Amino acid sequence: MQNKKIYIAGHRGMVGSALIRKLQAAHCTQLITRTSQALDLRNQAAVDAFFKEEQPDIVIMAAAKVGGIQANNTYRADFIYDNLMMEANVMHAAYQHQVEKLLFLGSSCIYPKLAPQPLKEAYLLSGYLEPTNEPYAIAKIAGIKMCEAYRDQYGCNFIAAMPTNLYGPNDNYDLQNSHVLPALIRKFHEAKVAQAAEVVLWGTGTPLREFLHVDDLADACYFLLQHYNEAAIVNIGTGIDLAIADLALLIKDIVGYEGRIVYDASKPDGTPRKLMDVSKLTALGWSASIDLANGIRSVYEAYKNTH
Numbered sequence: 001m002q003n004k005k006i007y008i009a010g011h012r013g014m015v016g017s018a019l020i021r022k023l024q025a026a027h028c029t030q031l032i033t034r035t036s037q038a039l040d041l042r043n044q045a046a047v048d049a050f051f052k053e054e055q056p057d058i059v060i061m062a063a064a065k066v067g068g069i070q071a072n073n074t075y076r077a078d079f080i081y082d083n084l085m086m087e088a089n090v091m092h093a094a095y096q097h098q099v100e101k102l103l104f105l106g107s108s109c110i111y112p113k114l115a116p117q118p119l120k121e122a123y124l125l126s127g128y129l130e131p132t133n134e135p136y137a138i139a140k141i142a143g144i145k146m147c148e149a150y151r152d153q154y155g156c157n158f159i160a161a162m163p164t165n166l167y168g169p170n171d172n173y174d175l176q177n178s179h180v181l182p183a184l185i186r187k188f189h190e191a192k193v194a195q196a197a198e199v200v201l202w203g204t205g206t207p208l209r210e211f212l213h214v215d216d217l218a219d220a221c222y223f224l225l226q227h228y229n230e231a232a233i234v235n236i237g238t239g240i241d242l243a244i245a246d247l248a249l250l251i252k253d254i255v256g257y258e259g260r261i262v263y264d265a266s267k268p269d270g271t272p273r274k275l276m277d278v279s280k281l282t283a284l285g286w287s288a289s290i291d292l293a294n295g296i297r298s299v300y301e302a303y304k305n306t307h
Helices: 014-025 044-054 069-074 076-096 131-154 180-194 214-227 244-255 279-284 292-306
Strands: 006-009 058-061 101-105 158-163 165-167 198-202 208-213 234-236 241-243 260-264
Touching: 006 014, 014 214, 044 076, 058 076, 058 214, 069 076, 069 131, 076 101, 076 131, 101 131, 101 214, 131 158, 158 214, 165 180, 165 214, 165 292, 180 198, 180 244, 180 292, 198 244, 208 214, 208 244, 208 292, 214 234, 214 279, 234 279, 241 244, 244 260, 244 292
Parallel strands: 006 058, 058 101, 101 158, 158 234, 165 208, 198 260
Antiparallel strands: 208 241
């Protein structure tokens, strides 16, 4: 890996920036990046010209349009169009310019809404999706199938990994568009500063979710790039979940907020449970190392310093 030219698509996002940190720590010095302003991945001609110029050996597809329940449900056309176009252009250019290996990052939302838990890789396309983020999930499933198709037809070494819910440095804290963990950090912090009597949270607090620190994800990606060359997708997670209500209590304690929590049951809960079966990745020799409470503490300290 140290001698390879590695293109990280989406390097300024939470996942991409974690990948940069990991690769730099591993002494990979030939890292290729472009901002979305410099290279619009939805533009096929621009992507092809970029690959022709840079000739990367390895591609990590971490660029995506992402968001929480409200963003996914509001900007449904944007989520399917942007993600389909980006992954299609990058993968086709990677094939045309003979990239050695490509890692495509999907999402746990690819699995059916009511699939058995924990979610095994084999459950893909075995049932209907969660309606609120179906366009995003469809785009990610298309990316998985593109990896398989280009491998089948052209022999491309394209692999696909499915991370669970992520958190960490460079997360999105916008209350309208963020995921649940960063939204809770911001809500409790602002309530503490304002000395508010209560914090209102969406839904019932009963859904179960799993959370992986983005630095653990980057470590897993580095591991897979070195050790995995199969067509089948691989889940990346901790294999441990907790109720949103318990997550809220944990974050409330870390932030030091002393008011009460109120749940707005008129707001959507999303999928009842999303826990990844990570036995495949564990058998390959990798497992997560960052404890959730310690991970949230470090994230909250960074949040206080930057907000």
